[in-house]
Amino acid sequence: MTFTVDERGGRRSAVVEARHQSKGTKNNRPPRDSYALFLLPGALAFLVIVVVPFLMNTGVSFTEWQGVGSPKWTGLANYRELMDDAEFWASFRHSLFMVVSMAVVPTVLGLVLAAALFDFVGKHFGSRIAAVLRACFYLPQVLPIAVAGIVWSWILAPENGSLNELLKAVGLGGLQQDWLGDPDLALYSVMGVMVWVQLGFPLVIFMAGLQRVDPQLYEAAELDGAGWWRRFWHVTLPQIRPEIYVVLLWCTIAALKVFGAVYVLTKGGPGGATDVPSYFSFTTFFEKTQVGYGAAISTVLTVIVLLLAVVGLKLQTRAEDAEQGVVR
Amino acid sequence: MTALRRYPVLLALVIGALFMVLPFLIVTVNAVKSPAEYSANGPLSLPEGVYLDGLKDFWERVDFGQKLVNSMLISGSVALGAVILSVLNAYAIGIGRIKGRTWVLAFFVLANMLPQEALVYPVYYLSKEAGLYDTRLSVIIVFTVIQAAFGTYLLASVLGQFPREIIEAARIDGANKWQVLWRIVVPVSRPTIGVLLVFFFIWTWNEFLLPLVMLISNDNQTVSVALGVLQGQRLMDATMTNAAALLGVLPAIVFFLVFQRTLTRGIAVGAVK
Numbered sequence: 001m002t003f004t005v006d007e008r009g010g011r012r013s014a015v016v017e018a019r020h021q022s023k024g025t026k027n028n029r030p031p032r033d034s035y036a037l038f039l040l041p042g043a044l045a046f047l048v049i050v051v052v053p054f055l056m057n058t059g060v061s062f063t064e065w066q067g068v069g070s071p072k073w074t075g076l077a078n079y080r081e082l083m084d085d086a087e088f089w090a091s092f093r094h095s096l097f098m099v100v101s102m103a104v105v106p107t108v109l110g111l112v113l114a115a116a117l118f119d120f121v122g123k124h125f126g127s128r129i130a131a132v133l134r135a136c137f138y139l140p141q142v143l144p145i146a147v148a149g150i151v152w153s154w155i156l157a158p159e160n161g162s163l164n165e166l167l168k169a170v171g172l173g174g175l176q177q178d179w180l181g182d183p184d185l186a187l188y189s190v191m192g193v194m195v196w197v198q199l200g201f202p203l204v205i206f207m208a209g210l211q212r213v214d215p216q217l218y219e220a221a222e223l224d225g226a227g228w229w230r231r232f233w234h235v236t237l238p239q240i241r242p243e244i245y246v247v248l249l250w251c252t253i254a255a256l257k258v259f260g261a262v263y264v265l266t267k268g269g270p271g272g273a274t275d276v277p278s279y280f281s282f283t284t285f286f287e288k289t290q291v292g293y294g295a296a297i298s299t300v301l302t303v304i305v306l307l308l309a310v311v312g313l314k315l316q317t318r319a320e321d322a323e324q325g326v327v328r
Numbered sequence: 329m330t331a332l333r334r335y336p337v338l339l340a341l342v343i344g345a346l347f348m349v350l351p352f353l354i355v356t357v358n359a360v361k362s363p364a365e366y367s368a369n370g371p372l373s374l375p376e377g378v379y380l381d382g383l384k385d386f387w388e389r390v391d392f393g394q395k396l397v398n399s400m401l402i403s404g405s406v407a408l409g410a411v412i413l414s415v416l417n418a419y420a421i422g423i424g425r426i427k428g429r430t431w432v433l434a435f436f437v438l439a440n441m442l443p444q445e446a447l448v449y450p451v452y453y454l455s456k457e458a459g460l461y462d463t464r465l466s467v468i469i470v471f472t473v474i475q476a477a478f479g480t481y482l483l484a485s486v487l488g489q490f491p492r493e494i495i496e497a498a499r500i501d502g503a504n505k506w507q508v509l510w511r512i513v514v515p516v517s518r519p520t521i522g523v524l525l526v527f528f529f530i531w532t533w534n535e536f537l538l539p540l541v542m543l544i545s546n547d548n549q550t551v552s553v554a555l556g557v558l559q560g561q562r563l564m565d566a567t568m569t570n571a572a573a574l575l576g577v578l579p580a581i582v583f584f585l586v587f588q589r590t591l592t593r594g595i596a597v598g599a600v601k
Contacts, residue, residue, distance in 0.1 A: 054447060133341055286541065
């Protein structure tokens, strides 16, 4: 993303500069670096609020520290301990489940829903109905995760929970479960809730993306006798590929960082069945007060997130460039 | 396509949409039931009447008014502060085209993607040292900076496309950079700035981890934290839970209805990049 912005910006500025030179206004332009002054407040704030704490956290990860007294330097001991910590590996395995429920499933469902709402409902039933349906799907996105957690842990409650009552009411009482309290089920229950929470985001982005697709492409495909699925596959998907990259990247990162939902729904339980790295580091910091070890967990998480971000952005940039190469 | 084949698809989509809003409906229905009615008829029955004591009890018990004020104050200040910071950063990057702007921009993007877990303990520790622990100001400062990272990224790419002729013209007419920023760039970018204000407000309202760590006293807590902590302790009975959920849901729905247009426009702006 960043690299594209710059490359495009660079190209554009070259064009603009050339234009200015031909108009002979170049001498009136101020020296560009005097703008750096405007960056000063932002840069200072970032230094204090992001850079310094981040470096401190990394530093602390090489120490043993209870949060009081002075930290004891232990080098890589925390990281070595992490490698053998089953709890740590379990939390990262759960992260992969979260990626499925917060990035993969919402993206796939969101694509189908966006195409259905845009290309089908919008066309045959009017854009107003499509907008109302879109709003329904988006609604959970504006909800604080704490509130979503309250709502769902009550719905999924073992006794008198709405889901169990509903199952009983339709004669499927045998399927009643302790959805969040059963170690074999809890992770899947949390995943279900996360799909509900997350679905609206890709849907709305994809619908926005579809608005810039030339309607003639659909008309041409329809004239050629392409059915809905073929149009979806050959027109919709290729046209909104940039949005798909953005959504997958952002949702995957959000999934790796998920904290609030786990805190409110299960507190990582039962028996660590829904623990995730962010919650694991939180409890290590504030409940076990093993600050050095907690810092090591969050450092590993950071490295993974940033690696993913850099690789994702590069891939996206390359794909966009390749696409532009084909078009132009 | 014949009408006969059209309606099943619409029906499926409507059922899907209903499923998405069903939790909201169930919560609303149960928040206005009395405890006796709830235990007699269960969660799925329609309420016999409107019983508001549960809501009132919960409101008073957690001092919900104070929580609302805290959330508004924090989210409002963050939205305003982060927009100002974003505008200044983006002006230098997008219009000033300062040297090394790729790296500066990459830095802001990565700062925004950084897991808050990697900042939380040092921020907690430093705020204690600075005497800012358990103050709303500490949360405002931290989120202003974190949100501004996203704002800088989005606004810098928007300002990168700003028509340079307008700026050149103003400069020739003798406006200095500060005047160009406030009289030309900010007014012209008002739609994007509006989008950022709304997003920052809602995101900050919904934040959980940092406020949970930083705001321990009852008087400073936000709506999200107060509800999340109560839920975590499982102190609430069913009626109280629903009252809490409904009161938590309502502000979100109000934002949603008020800002729906801005939100969708913002998502469009954000997605295209």
